[in-house]
Structure formats: C-alpha cells, structure tokens
Amino acid sequence: MNHRISGWIAHRRAKWLVLVVMLVALGGLGSFGSKLADVQENDVASFLPAEAESTQVIAKATQFADPDVIPAIVLLVREDGPQPDDLARLETLKTDIAAIPEVTGDIVGPIPSEDGVAAQLVVSLRIDPDTGWERLPDVVDELRTAAEDGAGGADVYVAGPAALGADQAKAFAGIDGILLLAAISVVVVMLLLTYRSPILWIIPLVCGVLSVFAAQGVVYLLARYADLTVNGQSAGILSVLVLGAGIDYALLLVARYREELRNTEDRHEAMAHALHRAAPAILASGSTVVVGLLCLLLAQMSSTSGLGPVAAAGIVVSLVVMLVLLPVLLVVFGRWVFWPFVPRFGDPQPAERGIWGRVGRRIAHRPRTVWVVTTLALGAFTLGVVQLDADGLSNAESFTTEQPSIVAEEKLAEHFPGGAGDPVQVVADADAGEAAAAALQDVQGISPDTVTEPVVQGDIAYVEGTLEAAPDSTSAFETIDRARDALADVPGALVGGTTAINHDVQDASAADNRLIIPIILVAVLLILALLLRALVAPLVLLATVVLSFGAALGISALVFRHVLGFEGADSSLPLYAFVFLVALGIDYNIFLMTRVREEALLHGTRRGALIGLAATGGVITSAGLVLAGTFAALGSLPIVFLAELGFAVALGVLLDTIIVRSVLVTALNLDLGRWMWWPSALFRTDGGHVSGAPDHAVAHHAADPAHPADPLAEGHPAPEHRA
Structure with missing residues (x-):
C-alpha cells in the first residue's frame, strides 16, 4: 500500500474521519443485508445450466402446468x-x-x-x-x-x-444464522488461543462480523438492481468465506503491526509501516481469490456461475474492512489491547525463538530430501481420488440424516413403478405431438401404458411418461439418453423432468470442471508472476498448491467412503473444492513468499527463507486454523454436499498451512535458492550476494545453526530491519 494512503488511514486526526465514514457505510450496507433472503432464488431453474435441454422444457412447459x-x-x-x-x-x-x-x-x-x-x-x-x-x-x-x-x-x-x-x-432454514454462529464460535476460540489476550480478539471479530453483514448488503443490492442470482447455498457459503478470509487478513495485519510496535515508538507510525508492508500481500491474496471466483462466471451451472460474483463481492468488502476499519480501531485503542503481552518499543523480536524458526533450521540441513519425501507423501495421498465417486448424489444420498421424503420415496418404490409421480416430460412442435408420444412409448425404461396423449397449446405439444426405474438412479439417466436419441428426429422435441434435470446437471458440472480449472490455474499463475516478479517461484508455488489440493481430495474421498459412510459426491464438488483450495491455499504462499522476497533482498534467498518462515509461521498457521474451522462449520447442516465441501476445504487448508507452506515451500526455497527468482534482478544479485558464488557454500552457510552470521541461529538475534 502507498505510504501516503497508509499514513492517512493511521493518521492521528484523520483516523477519526475514517472511522466515522466506515461505520456509517457499513451500517447502511448492513441494513440491506437483513433483506438478502428476500431476493434469493431457490427454484429449480436458478440452479440449472441455462441452456440445458431440461431447462428449456421447464420454460416451455409452463403453459401446460402452473410453475x-x-x-x-x-x-x-x-x-x-x-x-x-x-x-x-x-x-x-x-x-x-x-x-x-x-x-x-x-x-x-x-x-x-x-x-x-x-x-x-x-x-x-x-x-x-x-x-x-x-x-x-x-x-x-x-x-x-x-x-x-x-x-x-x-x-x-x-x-x-x-x-x-x-x-x-x-x-x-436459517442457514445464514446457523453457519455464522458456528463460524463465530470457532473464530472466537482460535483468536483467544492465538492472542492469549482477553481483549484483542474482540476487534478482529467485530470487523469480521461487520464484513459479513456489509457483504450481504452488497450482494442484496446486486441481486436487486443488477440481476445477480443468489440462492440459499451461495448465501451460506458467503458468510463462511467472508468471515474466514477476513479474519485471515486481520491476523496477518495484526502480526505485522505488533512487529512494528517493537521497532517504532509511535503507534500511528507503526501502523503506517505495517500497512505499507502487509497490505500488498493481503491485496494480492484477496485479488487471487476474487479472480478465481470470478472465473466461475464461465460455468454452465447457474448455481455455480452465481456463486462467483456473490463470493467475490464478499471478499472485496472483507479487504476494505480489514485494511481500513481494522487499522483505525487498533490505533484508536492503542497498545493496551495486546494485554497482557503488550509489545513495547525496543523489545526483541521473538520469531527466532519460536517453533517455526526451529523447523526452518531442521529443514535447512537436508532441504532436497525434505521436499522430495514430502512430495511423494502428498502424491501418495492423491491416489485416494480414485475412491471419489463424484457422479452426483441420489435424493437419499443428499442428506446426512434420515429425511421423511426419502423414507416415503423408498416405500413408494416398493409398491409402484420407480418414477411414479415424477414423470419424464416431453415438449415438441404442435403438429409433432403424436410422433413424440409414439417415440416415447418405444423407449426402453418407459412404461408404455403411462405415456399420455399429447396436449397441444399454441405451437407446443406436451407428453408425459413414467420411468420404470427410480428417478434418481443410473438406469433412469440411461433411459433419458435413450429417450433423447429416440426423439431426435421429432421436430422441436425436448426431454425434461426431474431425472433429465439431474442428468443435465451432472453433464454441465463435468464440463465446468474441464473448462474452469485450467483457467483458474492460468489466472493465479499470472497474479503470482506479477507479485513476485519471477517465473520459477510462481510455477513452483502453483504446483505445490495443486499437489495439496489433490492430496486433500484423495484423503477426503477415503474419509467420505470409509469413515463417514457417504455413498458418493456431488458432481460440482471437485470444482468448488478446487476454487477454494487453490485460491485460498495460494494465500498462505503469498503471505510467506512476499516476506521471503523482502528478506531475500537483505540476506539472500536461503537465509531469507528461514527468516520469512520464522516471522510468518505462527500467524499463517493461526490463519489456516481459523479458515479451516469456519469451513468445517458447513458440516453443521444436514446436506452431504456442504458437509463434504467443508471437510475437503478444511483439510486442504490445514495441509497448506502446516505441510505445504511450512515444509515443502521452505525446503524448495532452500534447495533452489536464487533460482526461485529467475529471471528477476533478485535472481542475479540474491540480496547483494554474488550470483556466481558456489551454491553449496551458501547452502552450508544457511544450514549451519552455529554460524554467527545466521540470523536465526540459536543465541544470535535477528538483525534489526524494517519489517
């Protein structure tokens, strides 16, 4: 963030104006947020692929049946x-x-x-x-x-x-309130454990909750006046995402502010420095999430394409609140909010004595062995993906608890044809009604005596037939395919109904996976390249996050099948998990690598990697635990898709923060050294070191905990530097 902007936000007098403007704006948006449920569209069509055959049938069949x-x-x-x-x-x-x-x-x-x-x-x-x-x-x-x-x-x-x-x-019912309450409970516990202060946790939490309400208000206005589609699912995910991501950004800023309070006597100046240093990483990580989410606009599924701008708007609101309101509140209340561990001017930075400093020194002894073994282990977990049956869920498989409608459906199937009460619907041109009915009668899997006479209104004919198999079974999907083939030559014929809808949803979700996942990867790679001003580091970081995603999905598949007893997964689960894990997982790499780059300019890449890990390890781990906990709150709802999504994202975030970022990325930094920054100027100078110096000498120097020049050596404090 520009020095002038950060200085203005943290200014002794200007902070009061900023505080008033922010509170008024958030209060106004929050008042609209209470109306979000009024603009939600939870009808079937709002979830479906807009151009799918079954969606077209819904539109055309309205003149034969009241929608x-x-x-x-x-x-x-x-x-x-x-x-x-x-x-x-x-x-x-x-x-x-x-x-x-x-x-x-x-x-x-x-x-x-x-x-x-x-x-x-x-x-x-x-x-x-x-x-x-x-x-x-x-x-x-x-x-x-x-x-x-x-x-x-x-x-x-x-x-x-x-x-x-x-x-x-x-x-x-009450998804917003239930999820928000569950997520807040997790956040409170994690903030208390992180700060060990009875006061400090309140400020980030208040900012996080205000972000949620304001984001709901923004989404309401977009739905009301910009034709944005919102449903119960996207509204629920919005609350969890905004609170979790917002607290992540708050943790990073507060940690940098605490560092600066030890380096700077005036708290306003300390916050200005903290914003100047931390804001670029926060903005870059938030932008990565926003870009990744906006890629969902390319999805065929209306529910998926609608989630993109809904969640992206929430992230933007969260960024504004955490980069403007949070720093103002922190400087207003002063140092005492950190009680009983108040950072004083001149206090030593404790990073070198922390657990992550020790972890870094251990990795530095054999970095190549560490990253190879870690990669192989994560790759082995990825093999569990073969257990993930993401071909959609039947009605009975969609709930985590027994539901009256599912019991009734099973009992109905015992005594009547599987598709009773849930017919296959066919529309055709008015003069092709008889041909459509005749073709439908000949379709294997349709009870011939249930095919109705065509009803004609205007230029459209309507025909129904009953499936012999359960409407949410694989056999029923195959019948829909046969019906569409049989009616292909009937003018204007389209096949719809609940079974066709579910079939089209699976096909659209599979197509979305193939299209959007590569686009997100390219978008994230470009953002990383611009941020780090290198090519090797972005490619390495992206590879580690994709590996983490694969491992998380593989472990999740094994847990779903063999521990939780879920029969399968929703067809959109891989895409949703990928978006959140890659977009959010790359956040932690951004937090780490921006600090590593900053330190590498002073100390060289290898020692910069150790300083960066020690300085950011605690806050990034805390942030990961908070985000994992908030997504795990999705499991409080009796919906298998949300429970699976929450588990997979929570697990992936923990892998990112504890294994990928702290172990794998640090080991790669130590092993590759200055090559991480190729082809930037930092690659040629490596923090002032001669680029032609033998790499093995630098590696030995960084890995030797007793070396007096090692900034993280036991008994040798880190050199003073502006963080």
Missing part, C-alpha cells in the same frame, strides 16, 4: 392387507385434503398398487412464489397430518417433489 404448482404423493400402506371400507375412507380423505388452502385442482386417485397393499393420491399444491421456499414445510406437514387423521390406521407417507422440497427447505 407455482408442485405435486405431492400421499401414500397409504396397510401391511396387513386392504380393508373393506378403505376406498370409501380414501374418498373422504380426498375431501379433507382439498380443504387445505394450498391444494389446487383435482386430487388424482386413489390409485391402488398391484399388490393391493398400498394406494396413492396425487395432490397439487400451489405455493406463493414469494414465500414458497419457507412455507413449503408447513404445507407438507398439514398434508401429512390430514392424511394421518383420515387414514384409518394405515401408515401414511408423503413423497414427490413437494416432500423433497420441504425437507430441503428445512435443511437450509
């Missing part, structure tokens, strides 16, 4: 066999159900099962589009209660899209 009407199946099962008055009882039950305000149209049934043990009623529920997501669980509960009251002792289940939607709505 605000969702079907529910009331299933009654009497295991001891039918009773003489069952049919009469069911007719009475239809009347009771029809009295529910949300029930619309005719109730279809009762439809008896072939085994005579069960009967079903198909009920249409009209849901207010403004309150439908929140209201749906109550409506389904009313439907279930009415059925139980009139079932005459039969077991009652409610299945179908309405029941599944109700369970999903319950799972996401």
